[in-house]
Amino acid sequence: MKLSFALTLSAITGAAAFAPITNNARSTAFRMSEISAEEVPVIEIKEPVEELPTMSMSLPFLTRPAALTGVIAGDVGFDPLGFAKTQEDLMNYREAEVKHARLAMLAAAGWPISEVFDKKIALALNMSPLVDAADRAPSVLNGGLGKVSPIYWIGCLGAAAAIEFYGINKSKGSDPSYFPGNLGFDPLGVYPKEQEGQMRMQLAEIKNGRLAMIAIFGFAIQEFISKSGVVDETPLFFYPLMQTLKMYTNSGYIH
Numbered sequence: 001m002k003l004s005f006a007l008t009l010s011a012i013t014g015a016a017a018f019a020p021i022t023n024n025a026r027s028t029a030f031r032m033s034e035i036s037a038e039e040v041p042v043i044e045i046k047e048p049v050e051e052l053p054t055m056s057m058s059l060p061f062l063t064r065p066a067a068l069t070g071v072i073a074g075d076v077g078f079d080p081l082g083f084a085k086t087q088e089d090l091m092n093y094r095e096a097e098v099k100h101a102r103l104a105m106l107a108a109a110g111w112p113i114s115e116v117f118d119k120k121i122a123l124a125l126n127m128s129p130l131v132d133a134a135d136r137a138p139s140v141l142n143g144g145l146g147k148v149s150p151i152y153w154i155g156c157l158g159a160a161a162a163i164e165f166y167g168i169n170k171s172k173g174s175d176p177s178y179f180p181g182n183l184g185f186d187p188l189g190v191y192p193k194e195q196e197g198q199m200r201m202q203l204a205e206i207k208n209g210r211l212a213m214i215a216i217f218g219f220a221i222q223e224f225i226s227k228s229g230v231v232d233e234t235p236l237f238f239y240p241l242m243q244t245l246k247m248y249t250n251s252g253y254i255h
Contacts, residue, residue, distance in 0.1 A: 101209020
Protein backbone atom coordinates (compact mmCIF):
# COMPACT_ATOMS: atom_id res chain seq x y z
CA MET A 1 0.00 0.00 0.00
CA LYS A 2 2.73 2.41 0.90
CA LEU A 3 4.59 1.61 -2.29
CA SER A 4 1.55 2.16 -4.52
CA PHE A 5 0.68 5.41 -2.72
CA ALA A 6 4.23 6.72 -3.26
CA LEU A 7 4.12 5.85 -6.95
CA THR A 8 0.78 7.60 -7.40
CA LEU A 9 1.98 10.71 -5.61
CA SER A 10 5.15 10.95 -7.71
CA ALA A 11 3.18 10.55 -10.95
CA ILE A 12 0.82 13.38 -10.03
CA THR A 13 3.75 15.64 -9.08
CA GLY A 14 5.66 14.93 -12.29
CA ALA A 15 2.63 15.69 -14.47
CA ALA A 16 2.09 18.98 -12.72
CA ALA A 17 5.66 19.97 -13.49
CA PHE A 18 4.92 19.90 -17.26
CA ALA A 19 1.61 21.79 -17.06
CA PRO A 20 1.67 25.41 -18.47
CA ILE A 21 1.69 28.18 -15.86
CA THR A 22 -1.01 30.63 -16.85
CA ASN A 23 -1.83 32.42 -13.64
CA ASN A 24 1.55 34.15 -13.32
CA ALA A 25 1.57 35.24 -16.96
CA ARG A 26 -1.93 36.65 -16.70
CA SER A 27 -1.14 38.50 -13.51
CA THR A 28 2.05 39.93 -15.03
CA ALA A 29 0.22 41.12 -18.14
CA PHE A 30 -2.49 42.63 -15.96
CA ARG A 31 0.06 44.53 -13.89
CA MET A 32 1.81 45.85 -17.03
CA SER A 33 -1.49 47.10 -18.45
CA GLU A 34 -2.05 49.11 -15.28
CA ILE A 35 1.13 51.15 -15.89
CA SER A 36 0.27 54.30 -17.77
CA ALA A 37 2.32 55.64 -20.67
CA GLU A 38 3.42 58.61 -18.59
CA GLU A 39 5.12 56.32 -16.09
CA VAL A 40 7.28 54.68 -18.77
CA PRO A 41 10.66 56.46 -18.80
CA VAL A 42 11.52 58.12 -22.13
CA ILE A 43 15.17 58.07 -23.11
CA GLU A 44 16.13 61.16 -25.12
CA ILE A 45 18.95 60.80 -27.61
CA LYS A 46 20.73 64.13 -27.91
CA GLU A 47 22.98 64.91 -30.82
CA PRO A 48 26.44 66.13 -29.91
CA VAL A 49 26.58 69.94 -29.90
CA GLU A 50 29.56 71.47 -31.64
CA GLU A 51 31.51 73.48 -29.13
CA LEU A 52 32.14 77.05 -30.24
CA PRO A 53 35.67 78.44 -30.06
CA THR A 54 36.46 80.67 -27.12
CA MET A 55 38.65 83.08 -29.09
CA SER A 56 37.72 85.05 -32.20
CA MET A 57 38.83 83.62 -35.55
CA SER A 58 39.59 87.06 -36.99
CA LEU A 59 41.19 88.47 -33.84
CA PRO A 60 42.75 85.54 -31.95
CA PHE A 61 43.88 87.81 -29.10
CA LEU A 62 40.24 88.69 -28.27
CA THR A 63 37.43 86.47 -27.05
CA ARG A 64 34.68 85.58 -29.48
CA PRO A 65 31.57 87.81 -29.17
CA ALA A 66 28.71 85.76 -27.74
CA ALA A 67 26.26 86.69 -30.51
CA LEU A 68 28.64 85.62 -33.30
CA THR A 69 28.03 81.87 -33.43
CA GLY A 70 29.07 81.33 -37.05
CA VAL A 71 25.51 80.69 -38.26
CA ILE A 72 25.44 83.44 -40.89
CA ALA A 73 27.77 83.52 -43.88
CA GLY A 74 30.99 85.47 -43.43
CA ASP A 75 30.88 85.36 -39.64
CA VAL A 76 34.48 85.11 -38.43
CA GLY A 77 33.92 86.62 -35.00
CA PHE A 78 34.88 90.19 -35.91
CA ASP A 79 33.15 92.64 -33.57
CA PRO A 80 35.92 94.34 -31.56
CA LEU A 81 33.65 97.18 -30.39
CA GLY A 82 30.87 94.84 -29.29
CA PHE A 83 28.00 96.27 -31.32
CA ALA A 84 26.07 92.98 -31.56
CA LYS A 85 24.86 92.33 -28.04
CA THR A 86 22.03 89.95 -28.97
CA GLN A 87 20.98 87.80 -31.91
CA GLU A 88 18.45 90.45 -32.91
CA ASP A 89 21.19 93.09 -33.03
CA LEU A 90 23.29 90.78 -35.17
CA MET A 91 20.48 90.29 -37.69
CA ASN A 92 19.87 94.04 -37.90
CA TYR A 93 23.54 94.74 -38.53
CA ARG A 94 23.73 91.98 -41.14
CA GLU A 95 20.68 93.46 -42.90
CA ALA A 96 22.44 96.83 -43.05
CA GLU A 97 25.71 95.23 -44.16
CA VAL A 98 24.08 93.36 -47.04
CA LYS A 99 22.32 96.51 -48.25
CA HIS A 100 25.53 98.57 -48.16
CA ALA A 101 27.45 95.72 -49.79
CA ARG A 102 25.05 95.49 -52.73
CA LEU A 103 25.02 99.26 -53.18
CA ALA A 104 28.82 99.34 -53.03
CA MET A 105 29.13 96.62 -55.67
CA LEU A 106 26.94 98.67 -58.02
CA ALA A 107 28.94 101.81 -57.25
CA ALA A 108 32.33 100.11 -57.64
CA ALA A 109 31.31 99.07 -61.16
CA GLY A 110 29.40 102.23 -62.05
CA TRP A 111 32.05 104.71 -60.89
CA PRO A 112 34.79 103.83 -63.43
CA ILE A 113 32.24 103.05 -66.17
CA SER A 114 30.83 106.56 -65.82
CA GLU A 115 34.30 108.04 -66.15
CA VAL A 116 34.94 106.06 -69.34
CA PHE A 117 31.62 106.64 -71.13
CA ASP A 118 30.12 109.83 -69.66
CA LYS A 119 31.76 112.24 -72.08
CA LYS A 120 30.97 110.03 -75.07
CA ILE A 121 27.31 109.67 -74.12
CA ALA A 122 26.97 113.39 -73.33
CA LEU A 123 28.52 114.30 -76.69
CA ALA A 124 26.14 111.98 -78.52
CA LEU A 125 23.13 113.51 -76.74
CA ASN A 126 24.37 117.11 -76.99
CA MET A 127 24.53 117.39 -73.22
CA SER A 128 27.19 118.62 -70.81
CA PRO A 129 29.29 115.82 -69.29
CA LEU A 130 29.11 115.30 -65.56
CA VAL A 131 32.75 114.26 -65.10
CA ASP A 132 35.18 117.13 -64.70
CA ALA A 133 38.23 117.97 -66.78
CA ALA A 134 40.29 115.40 -64.87
CA ASP A 135 37.75 112.64 -65.67
CA ARG A 136 36.60 112.48 -62.06
CA ALA A 137 33.04 111.38 -61.33
CA PRO A 138 30.88 113.71 -59.21
CA SER A 139 31.09 112.94 -55.50
CA VAL A 140 31.04 114.63 -52.12
CA LEU A 141 34.83 115.11 -52.16
CA ASN A 142 35.18 115.83 -55.90
CA GLY A 143 32.16 118.12 -56.11
CA GLY A 144 29.97 118.34 -59.17
CA LEU A 145 26.84 116.86 -57.57
CA GLY A 146 24.97 120.07 -58.34
CA LYS A 147 25.20 119.29 -62.05
CA VAL A 148 23.09 116.16 -61.61
CA SER A 149 19.43 116.61 -62.53
CA PRO A 150 16.98 116.67 -59.58
CA ILE A 151 14.82 114.20 -61.52
CA TYR A 152 17.61 111.65 -61.16
CA TRP A 153 17.75 112.11 -57.39
CA ILE A 154 13.96 111.83 -57.12
CA GLY A 155 14.03 108.61 -59.13
CA CYS A 156 16.83 107.17 -56.96
CA LEU A 157 15.02 108.06 -53.74
CA GLY A 158 11.75 106.61 -55.02
CA ALA A 159 13.37 103.33 -56.08
CA ALA A 160 15.31 103.06 -52.82
CA ALA A 161 12.18 103.71 -50.75
CA ALA A 162 10.21 101.08 -52.65
CA ILE A 163 12.92 98.45 -52.19
CA GLU A 164 13.27 99.35 -48.51
CA PHE A 165 9.54 99.13 -47.93
CA TYR A 166 9.39 95.74 -49.62
CA GLY A 167 12.36 94.47 -47.61
CA ILE A 168 10.92 95.62 -44.28
CA ASN A 169 7.58 93.93 -44.96
CA LYS A 170 9.33 90.72 -45.96
CA SER A 171 11.62 90.70 -42.91
CA LYS A 172 8.75 91.39 -40.50
CA GLY A 173 6.55 88.68 -42.01
CA SER A 174 6.09 85.11 -40.86
CA ASP A 175 8.30 83.52 -43.52
CA PRO A 176 10.59 81.08 -41.65
CA SER A 177 13.00 80.88 -44.59
CA TYR A 178 13.80 84.60 -44.49
CA PHE A 179 17.33 85.73 -43.69
CA PRO A 180 18.90 89.21 -43.97
CA GLY A 181 18.92 90.31 -47.59
CA ASN A 182 16.62 87.58 -48.87
CA LEU A 183 14.26 89.57 -51.08
CA GLY A 184 13.39 86.60 -53.27
CA PHE A 185 14.92 88.29 -56.34
CA ASP A 186 16.43 85.61 -58.59
CA PRO A 187 15.16 86.13 -62.17
CA LEU A 188 17.88 83.93 -63.71
CA GLY A 189 17.46 81.11 -61.20
CA VAL A 190 21.13 80.95 -60.24
CA TYR A 191 20.51 80.59 -56.51
CA PRO A 192 21.27 76.96 -55.55
CA LYS A 193 18.58 74.67 -54.17
CA GLU A 194 20.76 72.76 -51.72
CA GLN A 195 21.84 74.19 -48.36
CA GLU A 196 25.57 73.92 -49.04
CA GLY A 197 25.31 75.80 -52.31
CA GLN A 198 23.19 78.53 -50.74
CA MET A 199 25.74 79.13 -47.99
CA ARG A 200 28.51 79.26 -50.61
CA MET A 201 26.56 81.85 -52.61
CA GLN A 202 25.84 83.96 -49.53
CA LEU A 203 29.51 83.85 -48.53
CA ALA A 204 30.61 84.93 -52.01
CA GLU A 205 28.15 87.84 -51.98
CA ILE A 206 29.17 89.18 -48.59
CA LYS A 207 32.90 88.86 -49.39
CA ASN A 208 32.55 90.70 -52.70
CA GLY A 209 30.35 93.28 -51.02
CA ARG A 210 32.89 93.98 -48.29
CA LEU A 211 35.62 94.33 -50.89
CA ALA A 212 33.42 96.70 -52.90
CA MET A 213 32.81 98.89 -49.84
CA ILE A 214 36.56 99.21 -49.36
CA ALA A 215 37.04 99.86 -53.09
CA ILE A 216 34.48 102.64 -53.37
CA PHE A 217 35.95 104.33 -50.32
CA GLY A 218 39.38 104.04 -51.96
CA PHE A 219 38.06 105.54 -55.21
CA ALA A 220 36.79 108.64 -53.42
CA ILE A 221 39.98 109.17 -51.39
CA GLN A 222 42.29 108.47 -54.33
CA GLU A 223 40.58 110.93 -56.66
CA PHE A 224 40.42 113.59 -53.97
CA ILE A 225 44.17 113.33 -53.29
CA SER A 226 45.52 112.68 -56.78
CA LYS A 227 43.04 115.00 -58.55
CA SER A 228 42.75 112.38 -61.30
CA GLY A 229 40.11 109.81 -62.21
CA VAL A 230 40.64 106.19 -61.23
CA VAL A 231 40.45 105.14 -64.89
CA ASP A 232 43.37 107.47 -65.68
CA GLU A 233 45.34 106.09 -62.73
CA THR A 234 44.89 102.51 -63.95
CA PRO A 235 44.12 102.76 -67.68
CA LEU A 236 45.23 99.17 -68.30
CA PHE A 237 41.92 97.95 -66.89
CA PHE A 238 39.66 100.31 -68.85
CA TYR A 239 41.24 101.28 -72.19
CA PRO A 240 42.64 99.41 -75.22
CA LEU A 241 46.31 98.48 -75.05
CA MET A 242 47.56 101.04 -77.56
CA GLN A 243 45.67 103.85 -75.85
CA THR A 244 47.01 102.68 -72.50
CA LEU A 245 50.60 102.74 -73.77
CA LYS A 246 50.02 106.22 -75.19
CA MET A 247 48.69 107.45 -71.85
CA TYR A 248 51.63 105.91 -70.00
CA THR A 249 54.03 107.57 -72.45
CA ASN A 250 52.45 111.00 -72.03
CA SER A 251 52.45 110.66 -68.24
CA GLY A 252 56.15 109.73 -68.11
CA TYR A 253 55.78 106.09 -67.11
CA ILE A 254 57.30 104.97 -70.44
CA HIS A 255 60.27 106.79 -71.95
